[in-house]
Amino acid sequence: MHVHPSRVLAGVLLITGGSVVAVAALAVVFARILVDAGMTVRAADAALLGDIVAVLPFVVAFAVANLVAAFGLLNGRAWADSLAVGSAVVAVTVGALGLLLVVVGRDPFAPVATARSTADGIGILGGFTISYLAIIVALLAARVPRRITTGVAA
Numbered sequence: 001m002h003v004h005p006s007r008v009l010a011g012v013l014l015i016t017g018g019s020v021v022a023v024a025a026l027a028v029v030f031a032r033i034l035v036d037a038g039m040t041v042r043a044a045d046a047a048l049l050g051d052i053v054a055v056l057p058f059v060v061a062f063a064v065a066n067l068v069a070a071f072g073l074l075n076g077r078a079w080a081d082s083l084a085v086g087s088a089v090v091a092v093t094v095g096a097l098g099l100l101l102v103v104v105g106r107d108p109f110a111p112v113a114t115a116r117s118t119a120d121g122i123g124i125l126g127g128f129t130i131s132y133l134a135i136i137v138a139l140l141a142a143r144v145p146r147r148i149t150t151g152v153a154a
Contacts, residue, residue: 003073003074003075003076006138006139006141006142007073007074007076007081007138007139007142008073008074009134009138010070010073010084010134010135010138010139010142011069011070011071011073011074011084012070013131013132013134013135013138014066014067014073014084014087014135015066015067015070016131017066017091017128017131017132017135018062018063018064018065018066018067018070019063019067021059021062021063021066022060022063022064022067024059025056025059025060028049028052028053028056028059029056031049032049032053035049062087062090062091065083065086065087066087068080068083069083069084069087070084072084081139081142084135085135085136085139087132087135088132088135088139089136091128091129091132092129092132092133092136095125095126095128095129095132096129099122099125099126099129102118102121102122102125103122106118
């Protein structure tokens, strides 16, 4: 069985992205356990954690979809393309909206520490968005028929 190199690249990127998202979801679960056990946090942080926990099932489903699509791509399954493109489109859409919200909501007169964390957020969102764009491009490249040349000039 031969798997197109672009599908391998997309699979590796999906494994990486899905693993990072799964670890982040696990970190949220641990944070929730610690807060419920009595760890002292600011009220705003506890409220934010509650909001994040509310969407956690969707985040976990996204991570699982990434990993299933990745292993499907690496095993040459035809259905994996659709799942991978669907996951990548969701990631690019959410990433682009997140970038827009971070940039629009940025305070130009904020202290240096706040500006640095905003730059970090832009870097993280940008990195994920670009990696999922690369998945879409790799899967499109895998669909392009290969030209076979003989090396002889016509």
